Amino acid sequence: xxxxxxxxxxxxxxxxxxxxxxxxxxxxxxxxxxxxxxxxxxxxxxxxxxxxxxxxxxxxxxxxxxxxxxxxxxxxxxxxxxxxxxxxxxxxxxxxxxxxxxxxxxxxxxxxxxxxxxxxxxxxxxxxxxxxxxxxxxxxxxxxxxxxxxxxxxxxxxxxxxxxxxxxxxxxxxxxxxxxxxxxxxxxxxxxxxxxxxxxxxxxxx
Amino acid sequence: xxxxxxxxxxxxxxxxxxxxxxxxxxxxxxxxxxxxxxxxxxxxxxxxxxxxxxxxxxxxxxxxxxxxxxxxxxxxxxxxxxxxxxxxxxxxxxxxxxxxxxxxxxxxxxxxxxxxxxxxxxxxxxxxxxxxxxxxxxxxxxxxxxxxxxxxxxxxxxxxxxxxxxxxxxxxxxxxxxxxxxxxxxxxxxxxxxxxxxxxxxxxxxxxxxxxxxxxxxxxxxxxxxxxxxxxxxxxxxxxxxxxxxxxxxxxxxxxxxxxxxxxxxxxxxxxxxxxxxxxxxxxxxxxxxxxxxxxxxxxxxxxxxxxxxxxxxxxxxxxxxxxxxxxxxxxxxxxxxxxxxxxxxxxxxxxxxxxxxxxxxxxxxxxxxxxxxxxxxxxxxxxxxxxxxxxxxxxxxxxxxxxxxxxxxxxxxxxxxxxxxxxxxxxxxxxxxxxxxxxxxx
Numbered sequence: 290x291x292x293x294x295x296x297x298x299x300x301x302x303x304x305x306x307x308x309x310x311x312x313x314x315x316x317x318x319x320x321x322x323x324x325x326x327x328x329x330x331x332x333x334x335x336x337x338x339x340x341x342x343x344x345x346x347x348x349x350x351x352x353x354x355x356x357x358x359x360x361x362x363x364x365x366x367x368x369x370x371x372x373x374x375x376x377x378x379x380x381x382x383x384x385x386x387x388x389x390x391x392x393x394x395x396x397x398x399x400x401x402x403x404x405x406x407x408x409x410x411x412x413x414x415x416x417x418x419x420x421x422x423x424x425x426x427x428x429x430x431x432x433x434x435x436x437x438x439x440x441x442x443x444x445x446x447x448x449x450x451x452x453x454x455x456x457x458x459x460x461x462x463x464x465x466x467x468x469x470x471x472x473x474x475x476x477x478x479x480x481x482x483x484x485x486x487x488x489x490x491x492x493x494x495x
Numbered sequence: 496x497x498x499x500x501x502x503x504x505x506x507x508x509x510x511x512x513x514x515x516x517x518x519x520x521x522x523x524x525x526x527x528x529x530x531x532x533x534x535x536x537x538x539x540x541x542x543x544x545x546x547x548x549x550x551x552x553x554x555x556x557x558x559x560x561x562x563x564x565x566x567x568x569x570x571x572x573x574x575x576x577x578x579x580x581x582x583x584x585x586x587x588x589x590x591x592x593x594x595x596x597x598x599x600x601x602x603x604x605x606x607x608x609x610x611x612x613x614x615x616x617x618x619x620x621x622x623x624x625x626x627x628x629x630x631x632x633x634x635x636x637x638x639x640x641x642x643x644x645x646x647x648x649x650x651x652x653x654x655x656x657x658x659x660x661x662x663x664x665x666x667x668x669x670x671x672x673x674x675x676x677x678x679x680x681x682x683x684x685x686x687x688x689x690x691x692x693x694x695x696x697x698x699x700x701x702x703x704x705x706x707x708x709x710x711x712x713x714x715x716x717x718x719x720x721x722x723x724x725x726x727x728x729x730x731x732x733x734x735x736x737x738x739x740x741x742x743x744x745x746x747x748x749x750x751x752x753x754x755x756x757x758x759x760x761x762x763x764x765x766x767x768x769x770x771x772x773x774x775x776x777x778x779x780x781x782x783x784x785x786x787x788x789x790x791x792x793x794x795x796x797x798x799x800x801x802x803x804x805x806x807x808x809x810x811x812x813x814x815x816x817x818x819x820x821x822x823x824x825x826x827x828x829x830x831x832x833x834x835x836x837x838x839x840x841x842x843x844x845x846x847x848x849x850x851x852x853x854x855x856x857x858x859x860x861x862x863x864x865x866x867x868x869x870x871x872x873x874x875x876x877x878x879x880x881x882x883x884x885x886x887x888x889x890x891x892x893x894x895x896x897x898x899x900x901x902x903x904x905x906x907x908x909x910x911x912x913x914x915x916x917x918x919x920x921x922x923x924x925x926x927x928x929x930x931x932x933x934x935x936x937x938x
Contacts, residue, residue, distance in 0.1 A: 434861055436841035436854050436883055437704055437929070438749045438762065439806050439813055441725065442769035442790040445746055449768075468724050469746060473702035478672050480881060480899055 380416065381495055387412035391493040393451060394486065397432070400443075400450040410451065413493055414458030421461055426494040427451050429469040432485035441471030451491045533914075534569035535654070537562060538596035540579050542616070545605040551636050554604060554614065557643035558650070560689060561661040564908070565651065565892070566915050571596055582615055591621045598627070600650065610635055614642050618650060628653055640691055660890040663688045664933040666696070666706040666715055667906065671925040683717060685732060688932070690920050696730060706931045707751045715931075716740065716750035716759060727761055729776070740774065753796050760784070760794035760803055771805050773824065782824035795843040804832065804851065806840040813840045815853060815866075833866065835873050841884065842866075845911075846891040854882055863896050865911065876913030883928065887911070889935050897928040904928045 380386040393406035402410065417423055429448030431440040448467045456462050477484035539559050544550040562568035577590040582603045591599055602616030611633060618628040628649055632642045644662040651659030669682045681703045686693040697703060701720035708715060709729075716729045727747045730737035741747040745764030752759055759774045771784040771794045785791040789809035796803055797817075804817045807829070815833040819826040833839040838856030845852070845865075855864040855873070860880040866873045876894070885896035888908070895908045900919070904926025907917035921927060 433881060435813075435838060435856075436793060436806070438793045439790065439840045441704075441746055441748050442762065442764070442792045445764055445769065446790065467745070470702065470720065473704060473720065474676060475672075476676075478674060480902060 388416055391495075393491045393493075395447055395489040395491070397485070397489065400447045402450060402454055406451075407454070410454050411458065414455050414460050417455065417461075417464055418459035421464065423495070424464050424466065426466045426468055427455075428492045428494055429467070429471075430474060430488055430490050430492070431472050432488045433472045433475065433480065434485065435472075437472055441469050441473075444469035444471045447489075447491050451493075534563075534567060535597070536595035537568045537570050537598050537600065537650075537654075538576060538591065538594060538621075539570045539600045540576060540602075541573070542602040542604050542614075543579075543581050544603070550604045551612070552604075552639035552643065554602065554616075554639065554643040554646070555600070557640055557689070558600065558647045561644060561647035561659075562650065564689070564918050565659075565661075566910050566918075567651070567655060582617060586619070586624075588621060588624050594621075597621055598650075598654065600646075602646075604639075607633070612636060612639060614639070614646075616646055618653065640687060644687065644689070657892065658890045658935070660888045660892070660932070660935070661688055662936055663889055664712070664936070665690075665895065665906075666708065666929075666931040666933070667927050668703050668706070668929040669922050669925055669927050670702075670904075672904075683715075683719075685715070685933075694732070696732065696735075704929055705749055706929060708931055708933045709752050710754050710756045710934055712933045712936050716752065718748045718750070727759075729759075740776070749793050751795055753800050754798060755800055758800075760796060762792040762794065771803060771818075773803075773820065784818060784820065784825045785829065793841050797844055798846060798848040804842050804844070805829075806842065812837045815839050815842045815851065832868070833873070839864070843886050845887045846889060852885045852887060852894050854885065863894060863909070865894075874913065876909060876911070877907075877917070879907075884930060886930070886932055888932050895930045895932050897930055906930045 380388050383389065387409060390409040390412070393402060393409060395401070396403070417425070427448045429444035429446070431444045431447070445467065448469055452462070452465050452467050455465065472488070475484070475488045476490075477487040539555050539562075541553070541555045542550070559570040562570055571594060575594060577594060578587055580586045580601055582601050586599070597620070599619045599621050600616060602614065605613045607613050614632040614634065616628070616630060617626050619625065620627055630646070630649065634642055641662060647661040648659030651657070651661070664685050665688055666683065666685045669684060671678075671680050673679050677700070679700065681699050681701065682695060683697040683703045683706060684693050684695050696715060697717070697719065699719055699721045701723065703720070704718045706715050706717040713733065714729055714731050716727060718725050718727055722742070725746050725748045726739060727741040727750045728737050729740050740750065740759065741761060741763060743763050743765035746769055747761070747763055749762040750759050751761070757775060757777065759776055761772055761774065762769050763772050764770070766783070768788060769790045769792045770786065771791050773782045773784055774780070784803060785805065785807070787807065787809045789807055790813070791805055791807045791809070793806040794803045795805070800820070802817050802819050804815055806813050807816050808814075810831070814831055816829040816831050818829040832851070836855050836857065838854070838861070840854050842851045842853035849868060851866045851868065853864060853866070854861050855875060857864070857875045861882050862875050862879060863877040863882045863885045864873055864875045877896070877898070879898045879900070881899040883897045885894050887894055892911060893908045894911055895906060898905060898907055903921060905919050905921040906927055907919050909917040
């Protein structure tokens with residue numbers, strides 16, 4: 290977690306996105322009020338989660354159709370490597386940008402976005418507000434504990450909490466597609482608290 | 496008794512391994528943990544075979560394995576059999592009376608040409624010397640195992656007066672849980688209740704979950720993420736033909752058939768968040784059943800089709816609720832069924848409608864529990880940590896569920912009263928989960 294904050298601060302120091310300094314305080318206030326609204330709606334106390342791994346490039350992999358009976362390996366996509374040297378004008382391609390933080394982690398039993406998550410989401414909100422034609426996916430995941438179907442709903446609720454945060458910060462709802470994989474896509478396969486921490490997450494997929 | 500179980504297990508295990516080499520993903524029965532102290536001894540003599548060499552299926556061994564798994568019977572080991580009588584031969588009853596068994600099963604398999612076989616068996620009461628069962632079958636080789644399961648059902652019925660559930664199928668999902676998500680492969684498969692005769696229903700690089708049997712056992716509804724989001728499909732097992740049932744915006748999940756086969760209850764979030772809906776499958780008419788900002792999911796029908804139970808966190812934590820259903824949809828306000836504990840989810844009814852099975856959080860672990868509806872008696876029946884997807888066997892005697900053992904996803908089946916240790920089913924590599932026990936098969 291600290292790594293993410295450090296990366297974020299570093300990017301400030303490097304002044305790649307100095308405009309953020311002016312905008313962040315405003316967005317942050319908005320964000321806080323959004324969180325409170327969530328609580329008022331009673332959506333703040335989600336339940337248990339489950340495992341299953343995140344697929345950071347899931348959106349690039351959609352051409353695979355399940356096969357009934359047979360099995361086909363075609364249509365798999367390894368994703369596109371990012372050339373770190375030439376990201377040009379697009380901060381999305383900049384590994385040092387706060388936009389490179391694309392995973393928001395959650396506490397057990399919770400859909401509350403912590404301050405670290407809010408910092409990252411503020412950057413995404415600003416970028417997406419300035420690029421209103423840009424669409425993206427918010428994908429919710431849980432840890433493996435509890436039932437799969439319940440976790441599918443919990444993952445969606447988590448993703449919607451992130452979507453609400455972003456729309457409250459100026460992102461248009463038409464830009465957003467919310468998905469949930471519940472516990473079905475764990476990034477960490479252990480059956481331990483450290484694995485569960487990594488699996489309770491929302492991924493922003495551009 | 497323990498010794499008996501072990502030595503016959505060795506034989507069973509051996510034959511499972513031999514079989515596995517022909518299978519892509521096959522389930523493997525590994526363990527019947529502990530002995531069944533209360534199990535009834537029974538003598539099952541290897542069936543005689545008309546040709547030289549080995550019979551295509553060792554029917555007696557399949558029957559022994561079935562009856563052992565039930566926890567109700569403990570077949571004598573081979574070296575405890577005082578003789579191996581033929582079906583029409585003489586039987587030395589005084590010698591059998593010296594064994595612990597009260598019943599004796601003998602039979603024969605005859606090749607009758609054109610790939611067909613005649614199977615005869617009878618069961619005798621060792622004390623009276625009288626036949627209690629006598630049947631004959633004429634089948635193709637591919638149905639020999641099924642005949643063995645049907646014989647197990649007849650023995651079980653005769654001796655326990657409850658219907659056996661050996662001639663049934665289970666559906667399940669296997670995943671090679673590769674660290675690299677792109678290398679994961681999910682397989683939805685169906686096999687006999689002992690894990691043999693596996694058929695692949697669907698393979699995908701994306702998660703598959705929640706298989707649910709149609710009441711006639713001919714179709715499965717399930718959830719597949721092959722389009723990168725949850726979509727509900729219905730697939731005919733024989734033809735492999737499938738139909739998209741629900742791919743609305745948001746979650747499409749938790750399909751479960753009504754007992755008349757006409758309606759599917761499911762969870763959709765198309766109207767904002769997870770709610771229960773009922774779809775009439777012939778017309779596609781959709782009825783919304785719940786309306787709450789909390790999570791409502793995991794619907795299951797009562798056996799009379801007049802109500803649904805579901806999981807909801809409307810009171811803060813997930814608990815089980817019940818709502819009456821009629822032709823027009825919801826017929827009354829949902830009422831809460833579980834109050835004990837902070838997490839009760841994924842419930843389904845026993846076949847007699849008198850109790851529920853679900854996952855409960857018990858001392859920080861997620862375990863299988865039953866609730867007797869009349870008395871509200873909640874009993875935790877497992878001791879594991881990460882149980883999921885419990886359901887009753889069609890005869891209501893066993894509960895099948897998924898759990899984790901030493902880092903691997905396995906299936907376990909346990910007697911409803913939790914009276915003996917579970918039997919385990921696992922795959923050689925990867926995780927197996929999402930078990931769904933089929934209804935009784937039509938003969």
